[in-house]
Amino acid sequence: MIQVDIEEERKEILKRYRRLLRQAKPILKPGDTKLIKKAFNVSQEAHKEMRRKSGEPYIYHPLEVALVCVEEIGLGTTSIVAALLHDVVEDTEWELEDIEREFGYKVMTIIDGLTKISGVFDYGSSQQAENFRKMLLTLSDDVRVILIKLADRLNNMRTLQSMPRHKQLKIASETMYLYAPLAHRLGLYTIKSELEDLYLKYTDTETYVEIVQKINESKSIRNKFIKSFVQPIEDELIRQKFNFVIKGRPKSVYSIYSKMKKQGIPFEEVYDLFAIRIILDSDLENEKADCWQVYSIVTDFYHPNPDRLRDWISTSRSNGYESLHTTVMSNTGQWVEVQIRSTRMDEIAERGYAAHWKYKDRDSSSKTPSGLDDWISQVRGLLESNDGSAIEFMDDFRGNLFHDEVFVFTPKGDLKVLPFGSTALDFAFEIHTEIGAKCIGAKVNQKLVPISHKLKNGDQVEILTSNKQKPTEDWLNNVVTSRAKAKIKDALKEDKKSAILDGKEIVQRKLKQMKMEFNSEAVDKLRAYFELKTANEFYYRLGKGIIDPTSIKSFKIFKENQKLKSKAIQEKVKDESTFTKEIKSLKGPDHDQLLIGEDMDVVDYILAKCCNPIPGDDVFGFVTVNEGIKIHRTSCPNALELLSNHGNRVIKARWTSQKEIAFLAGLRIIGTDRVGLINDVTKVISNELKVNMRSITVDSDAGIFEGTIKLYVHSTEHLDQLMKNLALVDGIHKVTRFD
Numbered sequence: 199m200i201q202v203d204i205e206e207e208r209k210e211i212l213k214r215y216r217r218l219l220r221q222a223k224p225i226l227k228p229g230d231t232k233l234i235k236k237a238f239n240v241s242q243e244a245h246k247e248m249r250r251k252s253g254e255p256y257i258y259h260p261l262e263v264a265l266v267c268v269e270e271i272g273l274g275t276t277s278i279v280a281a282l283l284h285d286v287v288e289d290t291e292w293e294l295e296d297i298e299r300e301f302g303y304k305v306m307t308i309i310d311g312l313t314k315i316s317g318v319f320d321y322g323s324s325q326q327a328e329n330f331r332k333m334l335l336t337l338s339d340d341v342r343v344i345l346i347k348l349a350d351r352l353n354n355m356r357t358l359q360s361m362p363r364h365k366q367l368k369i370a371s372e373t374m375y376l377y378a379p380l381a382h383r384l385g386l387y388t389i390k391s392e393l394e395d396l397y398l399k400y401t402d403t404e405t406y407v408e409i410v411q412k413i414n415e416s417k418s419i420r421n422k423f424i425k426s427f428v429q430p431i432e433d434e435l436i437r438q439k440f441n442f443v444i445k446g447r448p449k450s451v452y453s454i455y456s457k458m459k460k461q462g463i464p465f466e467e468v469y470d471l472f473a474i475r476i477i478l479d480s481d482l483e484n485e486k487a488d489c490w491q492v493y494s495i496v497t498d499f500y501h502p503n504p505d506r507l508r509d510w511i512s513t514s515r516s517n518g519y520e521s522l523h524t525t526v527m528s529n530t531g532q533w534v535e536v537q538i539r540s541t542r543m544d545e546i547a548e549r550g551y552a553a554h555w556k557y558k559d560r561d562s563s564s565k566t567p568s569g570l571d572d573w574i575s576q577v578r579g580l581l582e583s584n585d586g587s588a589i590e591f592m593d594d595f596r597g598n599l600f601h602d603e604v605f606v607f608t609p610k611g612d613l614k615v616l617p618f619g620s621t622a623l624d625f626a627f628e629i630h631t632e633i634g635a636k637c638i639g640a641k642v643n644q645k646l647v648p649i650s651h652k653l654k655n656g657d658q659v660e661i662l663t664s665n666k667q668k669p670t671e672d673w674l675n676n677v678v679t680s681r682a683k684a685k686i687k688d689a690l691k692e693d694k695k696s697a698i699l700d701g702k703e704i705v706q707r708k709l710k711q712m713k714m715e716f717n718s719e720a721v722d723k724l725r726a727y728f729e730l731k732t733a734n735e736f737y738y739r740l741g742k743g744i745i746d747p748t749s750i751k752s753f754k755i756f757k758e759n760q761k762l763k764s765k766a767i768q769e770k771v772k773d774e775s776t777f778t779k780e781i782k783s784l785k786g787p788d789h790d791q792l793l794i795g796e797d798m799d800v801v802d803y804i805l806a807k808c809c810n811p812i813p814g815d816d817v818f819g820f821v822t823v824n825e826g827i828k829i830h831r832t833s834c835p836n837a838l839e840l841l842s843n844h845g846n847r848v849i850k851a852r853w854t855s856q857k858e859i860a861f862l863a864g865l866r867i868i869g870t871d872r873v874g875l876i877n878d879v880t881k882v883i884s885n886e887l888k889v890n891m892r893s894i895t896v897d898s899d900a901g902i903f904e905g906t907i908k909l910y911v912h913s914t915e916h917l918d919q920l921m922k923n924l925a926l927v928d929g930i931h932k933v934t935r936f937d
């Protein structure tokens with residue numbers, strides 16, 4: 199029986215390998231097939247004893263990753279070979295020298311990059327952030343490292359069902375925290391959407407299934423609608439002799455979910471549920487004019503929404519994306535998004551960076567640098583200049599991954615592309631560091647504005663400078679670009695150094711006057727007394743006059759009390775290794791779950807205030823330094839950061855039956871106002887289900903009733919029943935839970 203299974207697996211492995219070769223065939227040069235076969239054989243041999251969590255042979259994984267590289271990203275032979283071998287060095291006896299000898303230097307450097315970043319999320323958050331920075335260094339050396347890593351993560355997410363629940367949450371949260379934004383920034387929209395959908399599937403399965411069902415239920419109606427919508431456009435395009443393809447596609451599950459959540463609306467009210475894409479077979483010289491001509495044809499038949507026109511043809515987005523978007527009103531009263539682009543633009547939109555390079559090589563005459571190249575140069579610059587906190591850097595970088603852009607002009611008419619929300623000060627640093635450091639204001643469209651003025655599309659900006667100007671701490675609140683933040687911090691560092699030296703002198707002088715010894719212990723106690731994190735921060739504030747030097751005398755009076763306080767603090771704050779041991783002991787030898795309701799006497803845990811979990815909610819435990827274990831809902835606003843950044847502190851948790859305990863929950867109700875409505879609502883809550891209310895607030899405006907109720911329930915079942923009963927009250931339109 200086992201023999202049959204092994205034979206079946208062997209056939210399946212060969213089938214997948216042949217599919218990979220078939221997909222790669224159009225890009226293969228002489229000798230490439232031999233190289234891929236060699237890599238496949240090495241990988242198969244290296245992983246022959248290994249199996250995935252699902253029980254499948256491990257070789258399936260590198261084969262699938264290589265397939266994603268070819269099929270969905272459009273990478274070439276070097277990347278296929280690297281993808282097939284990407285786990286060999288980490289998991290087997292093979293060394294990087296062996297890879298270089300057998301497959302060459304390029305493949306070795308890519309695998310070295312992939313091995314270095316495989317532990318991005320393995321340790322405490324500062325270590326993770328440091329590894330993240332290493333990962334970006336590989337991005338500035340060879341972007342293929344990140345692209346293969348994205349393919350690897352996509353395959354991991356596609357096979358996540360075989361992992362235990364706590365691992366699913368951790369891996370899905372990491373993906374949403376970092377990999378989906380990176381895919382977006384590199385122009386890989388299809389992969390970005392799939393990663394987001396899979397994140398939702400594993401963190402909020404119920405909502406995901408519900409949206410998928412509704413999309414499927416409306417499929418035939420949608421297809422019928424799209425057919426009638428495109429018919430007149432299609433006929434006119436044929437008449438005008440265009441070569442084209444029209445695709446109708448629903449929005450991704452996650453984007454529908456985001457819109458529902460953001461606007462507080464049900465699925466049925468998401469107005470642009472689907473988009474039509476018109477792809478023109480047009481040459482490079484005429485594609486822009488052709489796209490505008492097609493836009494003209496579309497708007498001849500349907501009225502456009504003037505606020506929803508997006509022209510990324512005249513100026514592409516910084517990740518290389520080019521397309522013309524408009525939203526038009528159909529004859530049936532529904533909004534439809536129409537995207538118009540050429541075949542070249544479509545391939546760049548679908549395959550991002552790899553396609554961008556393919557066309558760049560073909561069009562070598564082009565002198566214009568791509569926004570994506572600029573961005574990678576910026577990343578390189580940022581990595582070289584940044585020597586501050588790794589976590590801070592990671593936050594800065596993530597903040598810039600998802601930004602939309604504003605297009606602004608210099609006085610001479612040169613175009614600058616900045617992240618959405620950029621200020622005049624960001625623009626000044628974009629031109630030159632010196633101009634940024636001396637900026638005192640700007641003229642935007644000939645009008646005088648402060649450095650904090652936010653720029654809009656089409657603004658023409660002239661920067662005003664003064665030699666007396668110097669960057670200050672609050673400038674960091676007036677910029678959004680990583681470049682400006684890094685340059686301001688560099689300037690502040692110089693200023694800070696001299697202030698720290700002044701502060702240190704003051705401390706030495708004052709301690710001498712108080713007949714106290716100047717040493718690290720005394721300084722540490724002073725720092726704690728003034729509630730500052732570092733000695734340098736304390737010196738800096740003294741040097742700047744923020745702390746009055748005479749207040750150091752009061753420290754002597756409280757010295758003894760402070761000794762006790764310091765001891766208590768030292769006992770509370772544990773080092774990372776002790777902390778990790780404690781978490782391991784909490785998890786137990788068999789990684790048992792924390793049973794909420796039974797372990798109260800053994801383990802100190804509390805329910806998190808940020809999401810108010812109640813029995814029945816999907817939850818996890820998070821070990822804090824000072825407050826024991828906090829129980830959070832997996833859909834908590836803070837869950838994404840906790841699960842992705844502090845995986846070592848997360849423990850599995852589930853509810854036991856707790857009928858006698860009541861938990862606080864919040865409900866929001868919306869409806870049309872009428873006499874007696876409040877009375878009916880309170881009757882349902884108090885009489886029918888015997889629920890205790892803590893508070894009720896009601897607001898009525900122009901006949902619309904809106905109220906929030908805080909009440910005590912036993913479980914999600916109890917709460918769901920209550921919500922159903924409230925929804926039946928005459929006049930109430932919607933009942934939703936809030937944290």
